[in-house]
Amino acid sequence: MPYQPPVRDYAFILRDLLKLERYANLPAFADASMDTVDQILDEAAKFTSEVLAPLNSVGDKEGCHWSADNTVTTPKGFKEAYRQLVDGGWPGLGSDPAYGGQGLPHVVNLAFSEMSSAANMAFSMYPGLTHGAYSAIHAAGTQEQKDLYLPKLASFQWGGTMNLTEPQCGTDLGLLRTKAVPQADGTYRISGQKIWISSGEHDLTENIVHLVLARIEGAPAGTRGISLFIVPKFIPDKDGNPGERNAVKCLGLEEKMGIHGNATCVISHEEATGWLIGEENRGLSIMFIMMNEARLGVGMQGIAQAEAAYQAAAAFAKDRLQGRSLTGPKNPDGPADPIIVHPDVRRMLMDAKAIIEGGRAFLFWTALHGDLAEASPDEAVRQKGHDYMALMTPVLKGFLTDRGFNVCSDAMQVHGGSGFTEHFPVSQYLRDCRIALIYEGTNGIQALDLVGRKLAAEGGRGVMGFFAEIDAFVTAHEGDEAIKPFTEGLAKAKAELQEATMWLMQNGLANPDNAGAASTDYLHLFGLTALAYMWSMMAVTASAKIAAGSHDPLYAEKLAVGRYYMARVLPETSGRLAKLKTGAETLMALPAESF
Structure with missing residues (x-):
């Protein structure tokens, strides 16, 4: 089955979870009514699934070609698709109207970016890098530089x-x-x-x-x-x-x-x-504008490739006949049952859904805070937005690409031997996704950035604000029995993350190797807790919709996947905490010559 953008999930996040229309009074959100957003999502889904996705395998097999005159030819069909991208007005969704953009919130543009990357990661990198250059010049260029370059970059006329x-x-x-x-x-x-x-x-x-x-x-x-x-x-x-x-x-x-x-x-x-x-x-500080945008984009790539791989695996699991269900035949008229009946296949598919949908919500929630950091008239909201963007960026990049790659690997496992061949698409998703753990700062560097810089920034204001926000959420919903599995799991994970944070403050300064040794486990503990918060918010949202009489099956599905996350994924936090508290002693014990 070819990739199909999960439009309904984007709409759920933007309309139901983030309630985008409550910001309609802000100029930056004035043109982002859900009617408009729904139209954008539908048209983006058509473009990415019908134009970009069919070129994904073409680009993989054909690649780019360098000539002795120092020029490069892109794969067959890329130029025509790029022209359709430009003619369709997609480049300017989130760009400044002063330079030809449409000025929509970046959280809306993120949906299009994810669709593009899932459909064709290699192609989507061309416009992605262009928007990064646009952002750096927009932030730090002279007015003359802005006037010259930004209209051409915003329109993707120039790369x-x-x-x-x-x-x-x-x-x-x-x-x-x-x-x-x-x-x-x-x-x-x-x-x-x-x-x-x-x-x-x-x-x-x-x-x-x-x-x-x-x-x-x-x-x-x-x-x-x-x-x-x-x-x-x-x-x-x-x-x-x-x-x-x-x-x-x-x-x-x-x-x-x-x-x-x-x-x-x-x-x-x-x-x-x-x-x-x-x-x-001062070039590095300016370049970090582009790099931080790119890091969020790379985190998105982890989710995008995971989504595409999951879709392929789910379709394969429903079609592939092998063995019989442990509880009796589910396809009695056929020679075997589809492999989706087997618990271990279900485990891999449910892990994928829990990470993808929770990770997508985390990305969009953070992007909205980034929009509010620039658009809100409330200084406290702007400050919180800047704090969260700084704090969450290494977590989004490191955690979502690690987990996205795991989803792609599990998708190959669901396919069995077929997945290891080039006759099925998951091998490409796995190969394409692997770079996301490396570029724009390896995930190890993201973990060091988190524990070495971001936690202590502004006296720890960002992380303490995040803890306080989770505490307030748990307090507000702890009396709701339907949400109890979520609030209890979230409270436990938050307590473990807070304990890890205090351990780092006490032990990282005394021996910096302790902070380095703990950093990756801390990043994953943070990511797991953040997704627990997202799933808890989604559970509250879905429960309210069901209580109000909605029969949309998506809401029941959200509750089912969320309960799976809390029961079978989130318990990993305890192991991460135990590991990081062992410090650097055993990790650094061997002399270098012993390796």
Whole structure:
């Protein structure tokens, strides 16, 4: 069965759970009525399932092709699909109306982004990187830079990239060697090589705007001396159109495990002309605008690939006949029962639904807080939004990609030997999804960021606010017997997360290795607790709808999957807490030469 976007689930989250229309009085939400959102979801589902999904296997099998003239050809059908993407007006959903966008809340655009990624992850990365470049220039560019670049990026007439990694440095960007030499006309000459540049060269747009980290001559060593530059493939002429070819070359493409339809390039800057964005030596803070947006996008990719893989596995499980049910035949007229009758197959499918639907709610809930951080007139709401966006970003990226990959692996397991072949789609979902655990900061780095920076930010205001919010929710609903399995499970998980947080505060400073050793378990404990909160809120929402007389089966399904999550997934929190409290002693005991 080909991928079908879960439109009803998006509508449930936006309408019923987040109650998007209650923000209609805010200018940023004025055009986001649920009637409008429903139309967007329906049209997005048609475009992604009918145009992008059929190209997913094509891109995987054909890949991109590099030529000796340093150009790259994308897979068959990608250019035509990209043109339909642009003509359909999809690029500008969440962009600033001042630069040609539609100005809708990002939480609405997130639904389209997930559909696109689930339908064709490699294709969706081209517009995804472009929107990241748009966001960085929108936040830190001069008015002249905004006027020149943003309309072209918002419309996807031009593409965008971020050029960070070099052969000798990835996570540790303080080691970068790309240099920038100031010129008399205010430009810079950029020289250096960048690797693993997604969408770095392609034939989908008339120009590509590279955002490049480089060190100006004489700048301080380390990350304090990094600046950010706009380096376009073609230098815009006086009318703002692509003019002279810049000294930027794609030297080749990486041979990868997955996402073959996206061009992952080695980019050489050979005294290319660049323009500084923001202040000198402040480039990393600006680039983090793009990186943080990308990290949320990568978390979304984990859910998107999991959704596509789950759909394939569920369809296979209902069709594949093997063995008989332990409680008696369920398909007595056939030679065997469909494998969905077997408890262990059900376990894998229920794990998938619990993680996907809970993770999707977590993503959308966080994105709404991000929208309110910019749009709310209430300073406390804005502050909470900024706190939550900072705190939740590493959790969303790390937890949802780890769990999304597990879902893809289980989907292959449901398929049995068929899943290990290329005749079924799950092998591609597994291969494509694997990079999400690595790029935009490995999941280990996300865990270190969470325990080393985000917990202590603003005196711990974000995490303490999250704890207080959960406590208030539990108190408000603890008398509801129908919700008791949710409130009890959530309260226990929150207590364990709080205990882990206090342990880190007491033991992480005394020995930083303790914080490092605990970080991944802490991130997963946080993610499990966050999804317990999401499932608890969804249970309250679904129960209220049923009590009001709704016969929509979705609400009963939400309660069933939520109870499964609380009973069979959430208990993992206790093991995570026990592991992290052992500290670093056993982990660091062996000397390096023993490995």
